Amino acid sequence: MGAGALALLHCHWQLPAGLTVVVPEARAGHDGRVFDKPLLHALRERDLPAFMGRIRAMGDQPLDAIRQLLLSVTLLILERGGGADREALARLYVWLVTLLTMPQRSLRRTRRVLFSAAATTFAFAGWKAAGDWPDYAALAAYHSQAGAGAAAASALSWQGVLDAYAMGAGSDWAVHFAEIVALPTAPQGFWPLWRAAKRAGAVTGGPLSWIHPLVLLRLYAP
Known part of the structure; x- marks a missing residue:
């Protein structure tokens, strides 16, 4: 994955081990069996032993593990969509973002929160x-290459989202999206997700922070 940022991000989808840019394996343990199947693969395949094995291996860094869990949930949403689970997925996403913005009083309590979040996330496994x-x-x-050329045909396309944020107009796009989707009446769960998606990039950091605005479009596209 040293061939550049694009190669790293490409591998993130094809081989989601790229998620370890958030929680380096060296910090989480050295049992190779745990890292054979990254979180996203384990969730997609509904492999509970592999999923919980990785979560346990990151127990000494529970906040980093929650960040990785949030990224996995974000990719899950983009890949499978919301469907009948839209509101439940929106609540899970908002909860994970909120956990990362709240002060944690102790390592033990944060671990308990991590395992609770992991159990909730696994309910959506298998798709x-x-x-x-x-x-x-x-x-x-x-x-x-977003923002380098002409604007996308539709501001409410995924290309339009990426172009807007690349050109520094992300806040304007979020307001425009809210005006279309939420006025006069917002769908259930929209406003909490709207607020969470706006700050998720800051709380996760890393080269994948740009994916969070896409969650809004994926779950609430008009």
């Missing part, structure tokens, strides 16, 4: 890509 959304490689490739 196939919906097929109505570009895969991560396509999103990453577009993101690498």
